[in-house]
Every structure is written in C-alpha cells, then in structure tokens.
Amino acid sequence: MNIFDLARPNIRELVPYQSARRIGGEAAVFVNANEAGGAVLAGFEGAINRYPGAQPLELVQDYAAYIGVKPGQLLATRGADEGIEVLIRAFCEPELDSILIQPPTYGMYAISGETCGVQVKTTVSLQEADLSDAKLVFVCRPNNPTGEMMDAQQLKELLIRANGRALVVVDEAYIEFSEADSVVSWIEDFPNLVVLRTFSKAFGMAGLRLGMVVANEDCISLLAKVLAPYPIATPVSAIARQALTNEGLAAMRARVREVNALRGALAGQLEDKGYKVLPSSANFLLAEGGELFDKLLAGGVLARKLGNQTRISIGSSDEMAKVQEALNG
Structure with missing residues (x-):
C-alpha cells in the first residue's frame, strides 16, 4: 500500500515551511533566523537563544x-x-x-x-x-x-x-x-x-x-x-x-514494577469493599460505582468520575496509602 x-x-x-534549521548550513556565525545573539541564561547547557x-x-x-x-x-x-x-x-x-x-x-x-x-x-x-x-x-x-x-x-x-x-x-x-x-x-x-x-x-x-x-x-x-x-x-x-540513559530506563522500569504492585493491591482493597473492578494493564483502575468518587473526595482524594464509574490513577505509595485511608473512612 x-x-x-x-x-x-x-x-x-x-x-x-523552510525554517532556518530545516534548510541547515554550516558557518561560524549564524544570523539567519532572527535570533538573539549570545548566551541569555547562565549555567544552562544548551544554546536556548537558538531555535532547536x-x-x-x-x-x-x-x-x-x-x-x-x-x-x-x-x-x-x-x-x-x-x-x-x-x-x-x-x-x-x-x-x-x-x-x-x-x-x-x-x-x-x-x-x-x-x-x-x-x-x-x-x-x-x-x-x-x-x-x-x-x-x-x-x-x-x-x-x-x-x-x-x-x-x-x-x-x-x-x-x-x-x-x-x-x-x-x-x-x-x-x-x-x-x-x-x-x-x-x-x-x-x-x-x-x-x-x-x-x-x-x-x-x-x-x-x-x-x-x-x-x-x-x-x-x-x-x-x-x-x-x-x-x-x-x-x-x-x-x-x-x-x-x-541506562540509569533513567532502570528507574522507569522500577517505577513500573511499583505501580503494577500498587495497582494489584488497590484492586484487592476495592473488591474487599464490594466494588467491581475492571482488569487493567495501565497505571489506573476503573471501578463500578459513581459513589466511590464521592467517598474518596470526602477523604481528601480526587479521582476521576466517569458516569457511574470511577477511575483511580496509581500514584506513589504514599498517595495510595491516602486512597486506602479514604476508602476506610
């Protein structure tokens, strides 16, 4: 096809649009893009006076x-x-x-x-x-x-x-x-x-x-x-x-493992409270029951209300502890 x-x-x-960067070119001095000359932010790595x-x-x-x-x-x-x-x-x-x-x-x-x-x-x-x-x-x-x-x-x-x-x-x-x-x-x-x-x-x-x-x-x-x-x-x-970087990707994957574990724990907590929870492969859970949104909000936790369902994002362990407190409140 x-x-x-x-x-x-x-x-x-x-x-x-033929921007200055798209056209390209090599030179010692650039006066082709109506940019400011010289450094404008001390200590920043990267010439932010130039267009990317x-x-x-x-x-x-x-x-x-x-x-x-x-x-x-x-x-x-x-x-x-x-x-x-x-x-x-x-x-x-x-x-x-x-x-x-x-x-x-x-x-x-x-x-x-x-x-x-x-x-x-x-x-x-x-x-x-x-x-x-x-x-x-x-x-x-x-x-x-x-x-x-x-x-x-x-x-x-x-x-x-x-x-x-x-x-x-x-x-x-x-x-x-x-x-x-x-x-x-x-x-x-x-x-x-x-x-x-x-x-x-x-x-x-x-x-x-x-x-x-x-x-x-x-x-x-x-x-x-x-x-x-x-x-x-x-x-x-x-x-x-x-x-x-290798370090950045390792941190991301550690975050994913933590989120997935917290998601599983929250699903169990919601089910123990009688809520029906949809299986999720993402960093959130969708549970039946619009009243769940109100219960969480009363406990100081803002979720996302979607009709008669409530979506809860999986945050940090501290944030999810607050969610659990609101559920138990």
Whole structure:
C-alpha cells in the first residue's frame, strides 16, 4: 500500500515551511533566523537563544534505540496529543473524511477530529466495523479509561482489513506497564500501522509534554510536513535524554514494577469493599460505582468520575496509602 495515496492531496504536494534549521548550513556565525545573539541564561547547557532543530536528532536516536526502530521511523511531538492532531490534519480532508473510534476511549480522538472538521464515527466493535469511510482508526491499547488490552490477533486482523483503506493508530501511552504487549515491532510488517508513545506515564514526565509518533518512513515524512517548526524545546529534549540513559530506563522500569504492585493491591482493597473492578494493564483502575468518587473526595482524594464509574490513577505509595485511608473512612 502506498501511504501517499491515503494522505490529503494538498499535503502530498505541500512544501513544508523552510525554517532556518530545516534548510541547515554550516558557518561560524549564524544570523539567519532572527535570533538573539549570545548566551541569555547562565549555567544552562544548551544554546536556548537558538531555535532547536526541526527534530531533536539525538533524542530521536536515543528513543529509536530504546524501542528498536530506525530514527527515520520516529517523529517527536508535543505530547501524543499533537501526534493525534497531526495525523488527522495530514490524512483527513475536512467535511469529507472520517475517523473511527470505539467508545469508551480517550476523548482527544473525537475532540481533535471535530476541531479539524472531520466526522467522528463510533462503533461498538472495531472487529465488526465498516472501515470503508474511515481514514484513521484509533485503538487505545491499553485503553483509557478501561485499562483493557485489545487482543493481538484481533489487532492484526483489523490491520489487514484496513490495509489500503485506512491507517490504524495504536495509542501506546500506557504500554510500559505491559511492555511485552507493544506492537512497535510490527511497523515493518504493516505499512498502515502508526503507534503513539509518550513520556507522560511510565517515565513520569507529563510536564514535559513530549510524545513520539512511530510509523514507516513515508508516513513520517508526510507528518513532518504538517508539524509546526521547532516543535521540541531544547530543555525538554535535554531532560528526556536523561530518561533514556541506562540509569533513567532502570528507574522507569522500577517505577513500573511499583505501580503494577500498587495497582494489584488497590484492586484487592476495592473488591474487599464490594466494588467491581475492571482488569487493567495501565497505571489506573476503573471501578463500578459513581459513589466511590464521592467517598474518596470526602477523604481528601480526587479521582476521576466517569458516569457511574470511577477511575483511580496509581500514584506513589504514599498517595495510595491516602486512597486506602479514604476508602476506610
């Protein structure tokens, strides 16, 4: 399948904005980007008076090594949320094309579709859905807010059915909590697969607003046309690279082990209180009972109320002790 055939016609022909960093060039003195001259923040490692590159190349290389792909198969974005929007802008013609989701799922798929003037279609089952009108099919895996993991064979079947028709976007924001279930390695076999990743969850860096789009090189080149220039701030890139060192990755995986253990403990506590808890492969639990939200709030703990269900994020051991106190209150 030719990915270019799925993109919007104007995006295929678009020449991206030729920023100073995209044009490049070597010189002793740079006066080509209307930047301030000289250092402006003493003690900071990195010339923040200069615009960053069109992509943070060293960070991209580090992340590619972490997940086992080629650097050309990555695009760094301001959170996975920007990745969602860039995909819609690149592949979906306003008022003509649609995206497909299976609620309940992450709300930004629909919001991004609507703000881009793209129809948002829903289905009770992606396995049985009509894919003929959809350009993008979003699969949150593990799913937010349920925590469930779409079966790998079902996902393969969806990719095969969508081949030549649509991109299947697998949002792996929570995948480190079930790392063996990642489908990043499928990129070579399925040209219509796109994977979204983030530093916000297992890496504990939600404040960085940093995400990655993983796809084949043709798809990445199309998305790069749409992405605004200089997307990743120099300090953000520097901090994120620390998280990808051997020490940083070891800390992340230790955090994952702790969160998974705390999640299991909380599930048991909720069930002992009579709440039905959905199995989760993420850093949260979804429990039946809207009154649970009120009980936690009365104990000084703010969870997330979703209709008659309550979603509880798994925080630190101290935070989860406060959750337990609120449950017992």
